[in-house]
Amino acid sequence: MKKNFLHLVLLLVISFSANAQTNNQYKDAGGSVQYQYITTFDLAKLNKILDSELNEFLNGSTMPFENFKGKFVAPKYPVKLYRVKYNSVVPELNNQPTIASGLVAIPENGKDSMPIVSYQHGTVFGKTQIPSFPDESMETKMMIAVFASQGYIVTGADYFGLGISTMPNSYLVKESSEQACLDMLFAAKNVLTANKIKQGPLFVHGWSQGGWTNMTFLRKLESLNIPVVAAATASAPVDGAVIVNRWMNNYQPIDAVWLPACATNFIFAKDQYNFPGLAARAIKPEYYQAAKDFYEFKIDWPTYYARTKGKIYEILNPAFMATGNIANEPFWKLLEDMQAYRWRCRTPLINYYGDSDEVVPVYIAKLPEGFHQVLGGGSNTKAISAGPKADHRATYIYSVINVKPWFDSFLK
Template identity: 30%
Template sequence: MATKTAFRCASGPPRRVYRSSVALLSVLVLLLAGLVACGAQHERVAAAPGEVVSVTPVLGSTTEQTADYLKDWAIQTPVRNGIDAYRVVYRTSAPDGADTTASGLVVLPRTEARRLPVVSYAHGTIVRKDEAPSADAETDRARTALFAAVGYAAVAPDYLGLGEGPGSHPYAHVPTEASASADLLRAARMVAAREGREFDGTLLVTGFSQGGQAAMALAERVAAAPDLGFTLAGVAAVSGPYAVREVQAPAALDGRISPRAAVLYIAYWLTAMNRIYRLYDEPGEAFQPPYAERVEQLFDGRHDILSVSTGLPATPRELLTPRFQALALDPTGEALRAMTDSDGACDWTPRAPVRLYVSSDDRAVPAANAERCHAALGGDRASVVDLGPVDHSATVRLALPGILTWFGELTPAP
């Protein structure tokens, strides 16, 4: 059974076995820092971003076990080593800037290398808290583990409100996708130090669907914030909704996005953004009956995707009131601000290479998103990679092996 180690004031250190004197020295330094922090707790005003709250081992496997684990999830990749994975709860910022906590997955390779490059993987749309990478759902945990299986340190943010994060998830909110992802990197550095490892400062970023958007948001944050201590080496974003106002919203109403997927995305996004921007005072202003009575409860983090889908109508026009159908196509006021705040993930000029993976037949996130993102990035470092006529879910399966190979060319694992 997994055990939980909390970073808190205590009468003595947790009893653990460390593999080297270097690791022991790292732990002693951290414990001393913790004691100093404990002595000054009454003076603290705000928690430090990335401060570790707790660490829970969730997976430990040999090379052979790791290979079998990835094979079970239909992930074909060469496996060089075993892995150790941890659920990490850490301090970060809420949409209003207040202190909060989030959780994420940190996976370390079982290798002799002390200094490790890092891969950050951002997951796609999920509606239930326990579907997050650090929780019990395995798909995104396996996708994160594949990078550690060849020697990288790998991290996967749950984002706010998922996993063990409190409250509701601010779905597709770029500012907090960026902050939660960046603060997990800070926390992961501390976890690695506890295990006698350190990050070499090189960062590779990838993500799928909502995670494609989150990956670009993190990459922009890292490029603009050298104080994070990471140098961006490459970005591989798969099927991300980078252009909510110009592509996703109109495509949801004109049929380019399949109606069922469009209904899910619209309802999830509106209920999440309403908590931040106050788009409506009562659900009936945005949603038609009988859905107005239950739509917010469907996205409480406890319903699965089937429950949510069967509780919503078949088409966006059955879901939205005429006023909100119009706002989707011509946003004003807080609706415009909500879209604008999350449409900036590609508004920067990268120095590292960026690949935007798409499918021409994607009926959930149209390829036009990547075209807009590519145009916004500018320069000669970004490119669009067409994966062919496959559906949305197939894009990540097709892209990941190539991304792993490309990352190995950019920054080989030790």
């Protein structure tokens, strides 16, 4: 009897494991798009994100958790999370075919049509700290807890070189960033169709690197006449040439200690996608290997920090930095083309900024508002401060809290 009982338990365990494995396999969504169930964030998990996990995320911020506690609407729906795999091309490499990944988060509310937010994630120093590995990405978890738990579908591209991608990290590479986001949006629609869900009104949001990506992506969507109801960014470095020059030539005590890592990752990305040999010209020989290893995810941030210097101008070659004074070399001309605000934006837009942001100066974050005021369209594009004490992380949290009811207003 005991032997038969143990045999039955073993069969049940095997059956459960097999079902779990089957449920986690990729399914076809049509058009070479595949999707894989990751997990479901239940209400307990969603509440934890908005409480203890947010408290940890804001540890050390100039605006800790107490500034935001109690300002979130309680989650209403559990959320199913799917990793999406889709085909794309790399514009900078003659449209080389590639495979990219991203996230689709679907509220379990029983509705067959919902609004959708395309979220562009910020700078990461780990290959899987991105939307399709949501538990490694606090910013993605915030979008799920604030938007998806209230009935919005949330999607996000991982960008080329992150997630399952085998490409080099496409950090702030303009056309590749646009392409990854655009094809992810199309892939998400396939996944929704496969689940008998219609995509409702489209909104877009992004933070930090994702703020810049969100702006250039928005311009791309408008150029293709794909309607976006409203858009927002947080701490968006909308002018690449200005911010890189500021980081190199005007160090400030407020500057984040990890800015050199951003700078060298940016240079290596341009080396891989635009100008082979750039990194060797730009980075001092004694720091080149550490920067290369970090860009390729072979070492972590603490190791990089221990092997390099704390200020960007200490890591870069003076001769390279001098080329930015006149900015007439191809590298600097490419940075000029990275601007993501000089077009007549027709989408209602809010750019959130922090007065104590250690990454993006207020001047740069407010450029879209000033530009559109000059063009006579200022009322459509606004810059809103997250507060005098708002640093980089606090600006993002402030944006998520405040942009949700603003997006909601367009659905009434």
